[in-house]
Amino acid sequence: MKKVIRSFLKCINFPAVVVLCLVLALMFGCQEDDPDPVPQIVPGIPTNVQTEVTQDAVVLTWVASQNADYYHVYRSLQSENGFQRIVTAKELRIADAELEVDQTYFYRISGVRLTEDQKEVEGEKSPTVQAVFVVGILNVGVDLIDFGETSLQQQLTIKNDGNGKLNWTISSDVDWLTFEQDSGELQAKGEQTINLVSVRPKSPARLEGLISVVSDWGQSFVMTVRMIVSPYPKLSLSTNTLDLGLTREFKTFQIRNSGTGSLEWQVNKLSHADWFTVSPQNGVLFAGQSDTLIIKIVLDKLRKYPLSGRISENLVFRANDDEKRVYITIKTVNPVLSVSDESIDMGLNLDVSSFTISNSGSGVLEWEIYGGEDWLVFEPKAGSSEGETDRITVTVDRTHLPEGDHSARLRVDA
Template sequence: MKRIINFFIIITLFLASCTEEERDYTGNIQGIVTESGTTNPISGVQVSVVDLGASTTTGSDGQFRFSDLEAQNYQLQFKKNGYITNTRNVNVLVGETAKCDMQLEKEKEEAEIEITPSTLNFGTAQTELSVTVTNHGNAATEWALDMGNNAWLTASPLSGNIAGNKTQSIVFTVNRDKLSETKNVKVTLSAFGNSYTISVSCAPVNAKSEMAITPTSIDFGDTDNEKNITIKNTGNAPLTWNISGITEESISVSETEGTVESEGSKVIKVKLDRTKLNNNLNTSFVISDGIKEQTVTVKATKVEEKAEMKIEPTLLDFGHSSTELPLTVSNTGKAELKYSVSGISVNYITVTPMEGSVAAEGNQVLQVKLDRETMPENANTTFKISDGTNEESITVKATKPVAKMEVSPLSLDFGEEATEKVFTISNTGTAEFTWNITVPTGTGLTVSETSGVTKPAETKQITVTLDRSIMPETLNTTIEVSDGVNKEKISVNAIKGSAIAGTVVTQGLYTYYKFDGNFEDATENGINGFGSPAPSFVEGVIPEGKAIKFSKTDNSTFVVSKPIIDSKEMTISFWGKDFSDGHIFHLNSSYENYPMLSLSIVNGALKFAVDGYRNHYQFENDVQPFVHPTLTDGKWHHIAIISDYHITTIYKVTATLYVDGMEVYTITQNYTDSYGGYGTGTSFTMGGSLKLNNSLTLPATNMSVDNFRVYDTRRLSANEIKEIYNNKQ
């Protein structure tokens, strides 16, 4: 029983599968063909499925249809006489009808007339000749002959209609009874808006030609563009001639008709336009005088125009800085040149454009670019430019810019006295570099610049200065110069030697107080001072040095227990700043401790009083102030006073003031020996206040003083004072 049931199920499934419909995998194409720019249907259009070779024709409604086509893309072609053939692609989908409408454009109607022959020469015997009119166009045209005022010449027919691609004959007849002389005339045929000329020559029966043509054969060869022919009249009457039968566009003549007098001649230029010459030329034309026809043959050789490639330059050297160079492709030939660039085997060279065309006798500039980021240290590579026939190799060279630092000298010896030396940083490479200088601290060494940039072929001079007041007893160190890659070390040597080593204008120098942290005399005299109470030390005229700073509040002073400025011929030199009205320095006298010599500022002007009498009794009335630039501006100023007694002016004191290296004023004052004059000095005091008498006290100030010098037997020259000022000593 179970087997019977299973068999029944199998039979049922089989019958069900047999009744299921088969699946359809095709589609259709349908459309309508109309005239371009309208909705007018076109019947009789052949529509073809190019891919299948199947075709159909549109009905009167312009419609067409292709059924049961496999689903894919097809190209349809639409064709009918009188219309321009067109195509369209269409995609067929399963179970769908693809729409493919088309508009066809009518062909342009043209009539193209040709008349052969275009010259008729009846000579002395012919009475009837014919020409053939051919319409090479696609449209019919009316035509008509204009015979002119020539009673001796007739034609049949005189007009007509000629269809496209058809021919017609016209028969010309002459009546010599109406002809008394040789005639050369032109008849015009008008058709489709154009005019065509037919040349007709005819002579009486007994006429004789007196025309001679030389040469009758012309050969332009492969270079000539112009030749001459001569028409000669050997008769005793004028000769009328014409030229006809020129069928080649490349050939032209200077004149096509004319008259030659008896025994005369006419030169006709025959020209060849080689640009219109497609092949070797072998043609002819006819020269006629109405009686005789002379054929002139014309030959020319077509020279194939070639392109000639020239490349300039063939070596591109980018050196160490260029990134782009031009390359010119020239065409020295007569035909268009097509070129292409190839063979670039490196990634750091590019050429733009890689291909192109150059007109005859023209040129094109290519740009060759170099990527310096990816190029090697030294580049040497090639690429090629080809015109398909010839190939030119282009060499490319380049050098990566490299900086090269050279330092000279590598040793500086200051010895015992020198305070300044120089060295140079040179760049002998092809790229700029940034340098830095490292100077060891605590050596007294400084440099004019600690960093900078030096370009190729440039040299930078560096000044090294040694402050001997703060240097160690023996200096043996190095200065390091680095460009970030390489380092050079400059050895520096010096011996401290004398305390005034490196000091300018030392002749006659009696005392020299540098105030570099102490009150000592730098000269060998060793006349040291002290502070009472001690002033402080601050930054001096040069940042590396020191100066003493007086305090108005503390009434601080600098004291030397010897009369360092008690001299009838002397120079006092020092630097000062932060001046204000008050006492600067003075020399005490043994006469009742009077101040016998003083320098102060009163109402902004320096006063220099020499003897005790003028200081104690006549300071306000008999001591003339100097006239000078302002000193109370808070800046460092150099002050020098040259003083003498009884040298410049008899029995008087002459004092000349220099400010900042320049002479500014001279004063002359009386001198009294009775109240503390020269030779009575006991001690020197700088800073603090000064009591001149019971009613006048010069106040203390907050001034700063540096590099105080005394020359007790010399009056310095203007140049020596300028030298001290320039060296800030």
């Protein structure tokens, strides 16, 4: 038997057998083709990514990408890297809250497709967008506005302590209060002062209400506002001192009945000073009414007082059983005329010369030049000085003058 097997093996052509096996393997392997792989469907890139900063979040919106079932939103504190997924959203809008104020954030969004076997296919991320989370911070700093018994006007300063733009509105629940401005806009770290004006009723009362200031960031401040209307006439003055300084213009102030009923008043000078006048000197005021008093300087009387001094007077106001005073002061330093030359010699050939006029005192010096001859011209002829020096040019026309000495006299008045 062994001899038979050896004889058979000697008869086999092993290379031919190997080739035959390979051919058979190819034949059987090609009987049925492999199916083509299914192409991968990748979502498109989200477009038109927008950011909007609100009072408590950064809101992102975008346009849907093709073949996306939902979206991954990524955020970073750097523009190029460090992005981490913060949320997965099916909607085309998310609000990123709990952010740090004054921090810059960077965002990218990708579309995601979910395959039949529940595997995610994520598309390319959108270009980076950024948002600076800044807010407006409303602040008014007070919790009470008190008009008391006499005040007609108070001021309120509205501030924005944040780095975002802020719009504000103000309102009140009382009808005796008006606002000079009831809304406004504040830039970062800006502030605005508005006037609050009260309308005092004619009947005695203790009034109280609320003022509300609200911002478009959802912040609000509520403060109390009060006013007392006295049950009797009350004399009120807009000031108790009036410093005229060096001015010689008229000044005004107000007298008012801040109570109820009628107020009969009169005013007198305590020392009977003659260097100013006051008008009117008496009157009748009903509840809430006021008069404007005018103080006028009498220059001729003021000049008799010593220079470089200060004088004063008290105006005494009396109304019913009430008395108030206004202390008035003024500086008596007067303008002093100074002329540089007492004479000018034009000699034989000089046609043009000059001299100066100045005010060596204080206040305003009004001056004017008179006199002269036809052959003499001087400019300017008048002016004023508050301490500066004015130069006057003198010109001689010798054309029609006969030989000999000629003279002219000029007079400077101030």
